Amino acid sequence: MKILITGGAGFVGQRVAMECLHRGKLDISDQPIESIVLTDNADPPFWHDGLREDKRVTTSFGDISDSAYVTSLFEQSFDVVFHLASIVSGQGETDFDLAMRVNLDGTRYLFEEIRAQKNNARVVFASSVASFGGDDMPDVVNDQTKQTPRTTYGMTKVIGELLINDYSRKGFFDGRSARLPTVIVRPGKPNQAASSFVSGLFREPLNGEPCVIPVDPSLVMPVLGYKSIVDGLIKLAELAPEVLGSDRAVGLPALNVSVQEMMDALKRAAGNRHLGEHVLQKDQAISTICESWPKYADTQRGQDMGLPIESSIEEIVTQYIADYLEAS
């Protein structure tokens, strides 16, 4: 089995690769994982230890919005593709054309190459709860809720879901979309996602540094730990198509918690560690984007499919401390 991961140098991409390598095979075929190609546009801030040293892993750097580059990736064929590469929400708001080029054109180049393989590859596309929004968004969103996004990022994610459904319906490949809640706790540095502070509010204080909270602490957001995100993406690749039905977009399970509850959970999970402080300092641009997103995601459909969820924010923080602070 050969696997391609776009956005493969990113945090989630690296962890999907690590988990696949750890398992050795996926519950799709009896073939062991022979190779994983990680493609991304640039070297990441950090590589997880041991990942690039694994003989099954190769990296490839290029621009997914360059069709010739995407074609070059497919000199070999892939059985499973995790399409995680994306311009993120904040960046998409400042550069509409870049978001369209990478998130829409790039996705289409990729999907056309997978289609041309004619091997009915499994494709998992990373969508987002940011695909919801608008004046008429209900208080609780679920997999039946109309997506009327208020970011270009979210708009391109809905289009990706539509393409996944139609390419699958036409038999071009066997696709699935995972609608990701905000991923916590991302290690490393902040990125240009409007939700970037949600990882920062754990990460920076645990590093003894302050973290600016740019939104009202009462804001409720659907979040999920990276372990469940990664296990959920892999599980979605493994599910039989019949389980999904005609709409192959599934909201990953989520914990719906306020920013204040996350700050409180950090203090409980941190034990005796010295914590940097949270500095409340509202940023209007970030607040506007985050407030346009759903407050509460009903993710029962995904949970019924066996997609995992952590029991609490504390569990997520404890995992992060074990993986990124105690291990190093």
Added chain:
Amino acid sequence: MKILITGGAGFVGQRVAMECLHRGKLDISDQPIESIVLTDNADPPFWHDGLREDKRVTTSFGDISDSAYVTSLFEQSFDVVFHLASIVSGQGETDFDLAMRVNLDGTRYLFEEIRAQKNNARVVFASSVASFGGDDMPDVVNDQTKQTPRTTYGMTKVIGELLINDYSRKGFFDGRSARLPTVIVRPGKPNQAASSFVSGLFREPLNGEPCVIPVDPSLVMPVLGYKSIVDGLIKLAELAPEVLGSDRAVGLPALNVSVQEMMDALKRAAGNRHLGEHVLQKDQAISTICESWPKYADTQRGQDMGLPIESSIEEIVTQYIADYLEAS
């Protein structure tokens, strides 16, 4: 005021042009309509009498999926654009790539040119009830219903609606999407739309010819007369943006009637005219597409905005007889 109509040689495009010319101005500005450009990919089966003779009308033939052609249209600027050009449902199912090229790429070329004008032009995009579908489609669809189309045509229509919303949100232009029910009665010849027979079931018998009914007569479909379609498209262009809210896609009002009810209404409206017969002969491909569409559209939101609707199928047939049979 300058108006561009894509699909301008089509039946609806020609009638939108005729109605605009008849009115002389739209309820958008005090400027009279100075010119209307009708663009299409080929000469139509017929031109309505007098349309091309109007000094305000020019025609332009070219391929909207050719970006250079689209650019050439914008050597002048337009205040209002009706974007009606589209690969239709049946054709989109047999040629996925053509549907993507015309309905998605072509739409993007057009929208980029309108954006580049920087004049906040009004744009009306013709979407379709075919944008609804899927295992989980409710019995009644409305403007809040999630669109999970089961045709490539419908998929590209949802994408168009998403683009209209985001281009409008970003201030690139002032867009609106009109979700059209099946348009009756189209004169002329059948086209490759799976719903083409719905016009044929009136038109062919009125011409004394038989018409094959390829679906179960109990099938209920949302339909609307061409007069209300045209008046609705123009009204949607005229509405103040505040009326629309963040989701600028509006289902045009529709009559939800069975094929049997339409056949019965024809007999009542035809009076003493000799009618060709209806021949029930199921076509599985057409049935599959039509059965994937909504049975019942709740279009109260559009009606509350003042978009028109005929009172009955008989009214629509009577109008058609007056316009196309008695006038000629």
